[in-house]
Amino acid sequence: MILPPLDTLIAHSDSGPVGKPVADQNTPSDPSQTPVLTMFPHPEDARYWISGQANIIFQGRLPFHSLYEGTNSFRNSAEYKTSMVGTLYTGMRRNRSVRYNTDFIFDMELAAGRGLSEALGLAGFTNLDVVRNPNLGATPYIARYEIHQVFGLTDTTTSQEPNFFALASTVPERRVEFRIGKMTLPDFFDVNAIGSDSHLQFLNWTVDNNGAWDYAADTRGYTVGGMAEYDDLNWSFRYGIYAMPTVANGIDLDWAFSRANGQNGEFELRRGWIPKRKGVSRLLFYGNHAHMGVYREAVQAYLAGTDPTPTITAHEHFGALKYGFGYNTEQELTANLSVFGRFGWNEGQHESFAYTEVDQTVEAGAEYFGNQWQRPNDKVAIAVVSNAIKRDHQNYLRLGGLGFLLGDGNLNYGRENIVESYYTWHAWKGMFYSVNVQHINDPGYNRDRGPAWVGSARMHVDF
Template sequence: MTFSWRLCGAMALLAIASSLRSTASAQKIPDAPSAASPADALPAESAPVTVFPHSNTSRFFAAGQTNIIFQADPAFHSPYQGVNSFINRGEYKVSLIGTLYLGMQIRKNPRTETDFLLDFESAGGRGLSEALGIAGFTNLDVVRNPNLGSKPYLARVQLRQTIGLTNKMVEADRGVFNLATLVPERRFEIRAGKMSLPDTLDINSIGTDSHLQFMNWTVDNNGAWDYAADTRGYTYGVVTEYDDKQWSARYVLALMPTVANGIDLDWALRRASGQNVEFESRLPFLRSKGGEERRSVVRLLGYANHAHMGLYRDAINAYLNGTDAVPDITAHERDSEVKYGFGLNAEQELSKDLRVFGRIGWNEGQHESFAYTEVDQTFETGGDFAGSRWHRPLDKIGLAFVTNAIKHDHQEYLKLGGHGFILGDGNLSYGREDILEGYYNLHAWRGFFYAFDTQFIDHPGYNTARGPVIVFSVRSHIDF
């Protein structure tokens, strides 16, 4: 599988042409019933949302997606800049990510299902300012090391085993991470192989997917969760999960990178590992006037990372006593240091079309930010609204606000001129990094979607001397 800018440009043009044809047809056809085929007569909710239909009965599964994001920002106030600053002169960048999802049901028995999953991916383009200078960066698709190039790589390869504890079956959506359409109501699931931890943990149906929802790192994920991953966001691990009717519990053991934001993973589990636990409750809190339950989900997450990390305080002291010319946390790293934290994630359906969600995150903040981004505390709230009222039920409007913070030692380290793997203006006048993001996601035809997104970032990189920054985005997404 290969991806090129020429191919993606052609797909984008095809998407535009298809949507224009669809729009023109809609303008010509009256609202009165017509002699449409049965497929055309299906309501919008039942129309396929992929370019090609997928079988629910075959042992084999194949799907794909392409996501292209154009982002631009105008010039903004900045009295000074450092090597890790968000560039203030204004710029534009395009990112591209394409994925091929493959799967096979090795054992096709709902109670003891065994799935094999294999994904290939290509990530190209670049982020604004090379994805530096903002802790809640504006594009989750961007690889933080652009020197890796766009050569396709193995993103996921894993076995998924279901162990049913009851004969009572419930329906499940067949997709890229699950091939079964029926699963036991009470079951164990074990997954092992290469994965991304947000595939399993901290999931939120309103704020998780940068391809159809928000784009910001700390809106789609809990920014204070420094989850185990290489610079592309993947790791090797084992997931053990128990699912019951109204609750689930998960434990994940995963490999940590050898250095902060590194591409290489440390396979010595005695020295380095990421351990994660999550409890999920699906007890309904609200009901409609007719007595129908409204979907409610609450997830509580805890993690502890063991890795070759440093303490901000050690780097500060070495600089102040003259040992180091500049604060450098990488000069004071030690094996088996522990960074830990917690997260709360909730979502609530208020009506058929309106949903709200929120996240709270905290980590101890004394050890260096190592794998995800430089956030020690985060608070987020937002929601989305479907377009049923204007006869576009697959369209969505989303709005979210997130405020991020770092602890005192982290602040002091940046103020004295230290650099993390994302931040470092050379100085710091500290303030919380506040982000407001809104989008409109438009369903054009089958698997073609377009989105228009705006992000307002106040105090980029926690620096009150710089900004605010406004980032405008246009996204083209295709599900095959």
């Protein structure tokens, strides 16, 4: 799964940037004192957008204890892998209208390299930039094509930082926005300023996203659909409907929206829990209709002798419904310290289909900027996430069933608990380096394996 560098995204109002760290919003009022965080600064008030990024991650794993391994296990031998993602962002405004602005978005991307154990064996996999299917190769592909339309509902305006998803620097304070085309849902849903960006923040799948949110996507993390959003001064509501993959975590999408679709809604309140400190809370809900299997049916067929092994794909039904919800919050505590958290739940009866194999997740973390040691664009952070699956899902894996990510051939169930920490160093303009350490207890929910340690080094360039 691949995500954009969300540190560059904008606010939905002047209450503070969404996708930009809360503690980083206290920028100097004099533009000449504002640090340059890209190789080639974008011209102000331009009707076009051209930028790019490159993200290279080296990961290595130490050997760990394991009583056995299966087809989809996280391997217990020492291993290292490298991944690289490069993206070219382009956009154009139809005119300079504030109240009725139109943006045309087109992005190209290239993803190369592989993940540890071919990105198998962990619900919270250690590198969000990895595409699970290595057979797709490193050929460039179209990542996004969108039409973004703004309809202002008032003449009162507010400023926003132009970026590759919204080019205007001024927008109506109350407005309706529409998007249609190819996109990835974490561009707009479940965004968290502290835990959403594998380019400058955390790397783990279930730290950067809500692991229980099985959002509509192909193997690379993209889908086709449309969304509508209402933005007011302190709150927003967004809703979208998108194409689901034809098979679990597959590259092909089912274009028959009448039988397969992912519907997502989110309410966002931009108000802190602490007086005079910025904060945001988001409530997410989703429902997926797709050709999905039922874990209990697969287990029952195996126990009855109908299937030689538990096989979820032998018990798929068109129109099957998988649903869930999530909560996401971030809060500034001081000028340098901010905290965040997530909770996610889904019904867990139907197979994990698009993102990862998590039925329930709880997460908390914090980041601290380096002003105290004269490194204002450096940051250190830590997060803890605990993932779980429901009883039917457990039984399926215990009896030897395979998901699209998990399958040790057996299962001594325990929650998959992960601690991740990183330090990001701003070297020069748009160049950043990071070191990252992850500790995974009960990888793949299996107490017979682990704990595992994974270390990473990352270089990121914005241009």
